[in-house]
Amino acid sequence: MPLSRLIIKQFRNIEACDISPSSGFNFLIGANGSGKTSLLEAVYLLGHGRSFKSSITGRIIQHQCDELFVHGRLKNSQQFELPLGINKRRDGTTEVKISGESGQKLAELAKVLPLQLIHPEGFDLLTDGPKHRRAFIDWGVFHCEPQFYETWGRVKRLNKQRNALLKTASSYRELSYWDQELAKLAEMISRWREEYVAQLKEVAEPLCRDFLSEFDVSISFYQGWERGADYAQLLEKNFERDQHLGYTFSGPNKADLKIRVNGTPVEDILSRGQLKLLVCALRVAQGQHLTKLTEKQCIYLIDDFASELDSQRRARLADCLKETGAQVFVSSITESQIAEMNSENSKMFHVERGKIEPVE
Numbered sequence: 001m002p003l004s005r006l007i008i009k010q011f012r013n014i015e016a017c018d019i020s021p022s023s024g025f026n027f028l029i030g031a032n033g034s035g036k037t038s039l040l041e042a043v044y045l046l047g048h049g050r051s052f053k054s055s056i057t058g059r060i061i062q063h064q065c066d067e068l069f070v071h072g073r074l075k076n077s078q079q080f081e082l083p084l085g086i087n088k089r090r091d092g093t094t095e096v097k098i099s100g101e102s103g104q105k106l107a108e109l110a111k112v113l114p115l116q117l118i119h120p121e122g123f124d125l126l127t128d129g130p131k132h133r134r135a136f137i138d139w140g141v142f143h144c145e146p147q148f149y150e151t152w153g154r155v156k157r158l159n160k161q162r163n164a165l166l167k168t169a170s171s172y173r174e175l176s177y178w179d180q181e182l183a184k185l186a187e188m189i190s191r192w193r194e195e196y197v198a199q200l201k202e203v204a205e206p207l208c209r210d211f212l213s214e215f216d217v218s219i220s221f222y223q224g225w226e227r228g229a230d231y232a233q234l235l236e237k238n239f240e241r242d243q244h245l246g247y248t249f250s251g252p253n254k255a256d257l258k259i260r261v262n263g264t265p266v267e268d269i270l271s272r273g274q275l276k277l278l279v280c281a282l283r284v285a286q287g288q289h290l291t292k293l294t295e296k297q298c299i300y301l302i303d304d305f306a307s308e309l310d311s312q313r314r315a316r317l318a319d320c321l322k323e324t325g326a327q328v329f330v331s332s333i334t335e336s337q338i339a340e341m342n343s344e345n346s347k348m349f350h351v352e353r354g355k356i357e358p359v360e
Ligand SMILES: Nc1ncnc2c1ncn2[C@@H]1O[C@H](COP(=O)(O)OP(=O)(O)OP(=O)(O)O)[C@@H](O)[C@H]1O
Pocket: 011, 012, 013, 014, 030, 031, 032, 033, 034, 035, 036, 037, 038, 039, 058, 059, 060, 061, 062, 063, 304, 333, 351
């Protein structure tokens, strides 16, 4: 569902903002430091409960203020409205409101406001460690499999407990009971992830080839341990090694999405612009797949749109996003850089020193 209203208070340099975005494209145009990324960051906070730039709440609350607010109103084509809000305070507390009810969980916000962020640092998805790619897979599994969030939470707790036990246990017998439970849930997580990647691959690989026509992009899933091996047996077999290391070496916490281009790891072969295009293709594919499977539409946040993409590639990305029919927020320093994206269902906003004004 698109945001039909967005209210931001005391968020970085945005003291107060109240806008009615288009359900299609929304262009944010302004000079360096004007507040474009901050607006995208505020929408991201509304869907994730945290910023994509800083993990410290104090950094995103406006200087000299004690708290920030972000409110949104989601509206679907049948005019059904869902109000959402998040309030963060300097003392570290967070309050989430959905449909007028306080005390809601962040996971509930994430469920109703699926977001895809494309920003200049975003290609760490491809070049950094597996953590980002695991988060990418889990975003999809979270939205498609209702039991995932709780099950993954239990796996993480069991894993933590196991790592603590490894330090004190004198024999494997002390772990075996817990390992049975851990293995059962880990296999479940792994099956969901594997199924998800298999489905996503059908959408993502053709889109990657479309964006990077000269390359053959392939995607595969690594579950975090040897394919076909029984995880419970593996935990027992590796007990001494894990004990020596002080943590569980193999498992769903090591899962990864292997992305190769012409059979080679992506960072060895692609330019920065090409890496960025690949990230765009993966994120657009993930949104398309979500809509296909659940009829949920995600909102795209695209920061610093023009950087490192030529005009032909910018136009291709814009066409692709238009086809999805999703709501998109795009930031850019000049209007000319977003010329290729203009469509009938769009609004433009000028951003200047934290003030966001619609352009008629
Ligand atoms: N907690 C805060 N309180 C007040 N102002 C802040 C806070 N944190 C950052 N700022 C300021 O807010 C401004 C917003 O920057 P933002 O990153 O949104 O700009 P931008 O329009 O995306 O610029 P660019 O085109 O350079 O990416 C900056 O000038 C920054 O110094």
